[in-house]
Amino acid sequence: MSSTSFIQGTTGNNAVGRVFNFSAGPAVMPLAVLEQIQQELLNYKGTGMSVLEMSHRSAAFEDIIHQTEANIRKLYNIPANYKVLFLQGGASLQFTMVPVNLLAKDASADYILTGSWSQTAFKEGKKSGQVRVAGTSEASNFDRIPAQAELQLDPNAAYLHFTSNNTIFGTQWAAEPVSLDGVPLVCDTSSDILSRPLDISKYGVLYGGAQKNMGPAGLTIVIIREDLLARTPSNLPAMLDYRLLSEKESLHNTPPTFAIYATGLVTNWLLENGGLAETAKRNSAKAGLLYQAIDNSEGFYKGHAQPASRSNMNVTFRLPTEALEKAFVKEATAQGMDGLKGYRTVGGIRASIYNAFPYEGVEALVQFMQAFQDNNR
Numbered sequence: 001m002s003s004t005s006f007i008q009g010t011t012g013n014n015a016v017g018r019v020f021n022f023s024a025g026p027a028v029m030p031l032a033v034l035e036q037i038q039q040e041l042l043n044y045k046g047t048g049m050s051v052l053e054m055s056h057r058s059a060a061f062e063d064i065i066h067q068t069e070a071n072i073r074k075l076y077n078i079p080a081n082y083k084v085l086f087l088q089g090g091a092s093l094q095f096t097m098v099p100v101n102l103l104a105k106d107a108s109a110d111y112i113l114t115g116s117w118s119q120t121a122f123k124e125g126k127k128s129g130q131v132r133v134a135g136t137s138e139a140s141n142f143d144r145i146p147a148q149a150e151l152q153l154d155p156n157a158a159y160l161h162f163t164s165n166n167t168i169f170g171t172q173w174a175a176e177p178v179s180l181d182g183v184p185l186v187c188d189t190s191s192d193i194l195s196r197p198l199d200i201s202k203y204g205v206l207y208g209g210a211q212k213n214m215g216p217a218g219l220t221i222v223i224i225r226e227d228l229l230a231r232t233p234s235n236l237p238a239m240l241d242y243r244l245l246s247e248k249e250s251l252h253n254t255p256p257t258f259a260i261y262a263t264g265l266v267t268n269w270l271l272e273n274g275g276l277a278e279t280a281k282r283n284s285a286k287a288g289l290l291y292q293a294i295d296n297s298e299g300f301y302k303g304h305a306q307p308a309s310r311s312n313m314n315v316t317f318r319l320p321t322e323a324l325e326k327a328f329v330k331e332a333t334a335q336g337m338d339g340l341k342g343y344r345t346v347g348g349i350r351a352s353i354y355n356a357f358p359y360e361g362v363e364a365l366v367q368f369m370q371a372f373q374d375n376n377r
């Protein structure tokens with residue numbers, strides 16, 4: 001297949017030159033959303049200005065933030081006793097905000113280590129309080145999600161932290177770990193946020209950056225059960241203080257207005273396309289196609305994740321040699337498939353196929369994989 005056919009397949013008529021973007025984040029956005037942004041860029045709904053130029057205290061922006069929150073609430077079916085916060089600082093700042101708000105001086109928090117990001121969350125947590133490892137898959141280079149029976153949970157933990165999808169290693173929790181009675185579950189859901197339905201009532205806190213599944217970089221969503229806000233100590237700096245930020249409805253200072261607007265459009269698109277149940281089906285169909293190609297390659301392609309722990313968001317695999325991996329990435333890029341190089345701790349290839357990644361892009365990759373294997377056996 002020629003490179004042009006890949007490129008046209010991705011884009012429709014009026015955006016020629018776009019590639020299949022396998023980037024781990026910031027990542028592909030729905031084309032319909034980009035087109036709407038383009039259309040509304042100079043004059044948003046008759047306001048005579050761009051959202052880029054608009055006060056965060058204006059009525060038009062208030063509508064945008066309220067609608068975006070309503071969309072997220074609807075998609076996740078978020079119970080009324082949870083707050084949705086629109087923050088900045090990325091998931092990385094949440095590695096600090098979670099313990100400074102929720103971990104009292106005399107208490108300890110549990111962390112499950114399933115990859116680099118949960119290790120970083122743990123290390124950052126340690127700077128703010130007492131933390132312990134409740135489970136880890138480090139011994140096999142994070143190729144799996146620990147079983148519930150392997151977890152050593154502290155019944156008095158301030159919270160149990162886990163990472164629902166491990167962006168670098170390509171593993172994902174099929175279902176969340178079960179925390180002990182009274183121990184809130186805290187989840188870094190940066191790389192699978194809004195990719196499947198969740199029972200939010202099982203969680204104390206969920207947080208994630210918007211830039212993979214939900215919108216552009218610059219916005220972090222925090223969903224927090226209201227009773228946990230009582231734990232926030234009174235002397236925290238304002239920008240770290242969940243209780244204050246929640247009382248001010250995310251408008252204590254200037255929020256990332258344009259990222260909130262774009263996330264609003266992506267969440268509209270998710271609702272129009274069947275909500276999270278349909279989104280999850282599309283995501284497993286895409287990932288299934290790719291894993292099938294790996295499994296049918298007679299060992300030419302080797303998946304990093306153990307099958308039961310495979311991620312529907314980031315598919316990681318190796319080729320027989322590093323030289324072949326280099327050639328694979330180079331040739332794929334030349335054919336309009338961008339961002340396939342794996343992260344250095346795993347090596348090989350990583351195909352990130354978040355919500356907005358089109359099915360035909362996975363089909364194109366699978367065809368390319370077959371041709372590459374035939375040419376390089």
Ligand SMILES: Cc1ncc(COP(=O)(O)O)c(C=O)c1O
Pocket residue numbers: 025089090091092093117163165166167168188189190191209
């Ligand atoms: C699972 C996970 N957690 C945290 C982060 C860090 O997020 P941010 O760059 O928004 O701070 C990432 C980024 O890729 C991630 O994939």
